[in-house]
Amino acid sequence: KAGVTQTPRYLIKTRGQQVTLSCSPISGHRSVSWYQQTPGQGLQFLFEYFSETQRNKGNFPGRFSGRQFSNSRSEMNVSTLELGDSALYLCASSPGTGSYQETQYFGPGTRLLVL
C-alpha cells in the first residue's frame, strides 16, 4: 500500500498570505489528523477529520482550518500567515475506528517557511 502523501513538500510564503496544504491518506483509512512541529513547541495536534467532519480540534486559533473530502483526502488552510506559523506540518492517517489503540501513520510533512 502506498503511504501517506503530502503536497507540497516545501513552501515559502510571506506574512499576511494564506496557504493550503494537502494530504492523501493510506487507502482505506478514513481518519486524517494534522500536527504542527516546531523546535520550540514540539509536536502539537491541530485537528482530526473523519467522514468529512471535524471530529476533534486542538488549541489553535481560527486562522487554522481544514476540511476532508469524500475520498478521505484532506486539506488544511492557514490564513493571514504569521512568522510563528513557520513549521513542519504533518498529516497522519488511521482507519478511523476511534479506538485509542489505533496506530496513526504519518506522511513526510510539508515544511512551511513564512518570511
Added chain:
Amino acid sequence: GDSVTQMEGPVTLSEEAFLTINCTYTATGYPSLFWYVQYPGEGLQLLLKATKADDKGSNKGFEATYRKETTSFHLEKGSVQVSDSAVYFCALAEGNSGNTPLVFGKGTRLSVIA
C-alpha cells in the same frame, strides 16, 4: 491534561552501546503508548506500541514495556548502530475519549558514532 516527559538529550553513543531513553506519562485513564522515530528530513515512523499494562512492544531490536505502576515506557536497544541516529518521540493516546489525538514528548535526539 495528559502529558509525556522524556529525556531531551542529545544522547551520543558509540556503535554497539546500550541505549535507554526514558519516558514517563501522565494520563487520567488507560492510554496506549507509542514510540515514533524521525529521521532527518522525514516524517514520523511508528517504531513500536503497547496498549495495556505489562505489554512489551518490540521492533528492529528496540523494546519498551508499559509499566502502569511507574507510568513509564522506556525505550531500550541492546546494541545501537549508526543508522539508528534519529529523533525519538514517546507518545500516548488517551483511552477515555473516542477521538484520540496523540500527545507527544519533546523528542530525544540520538547520535551514534562509529
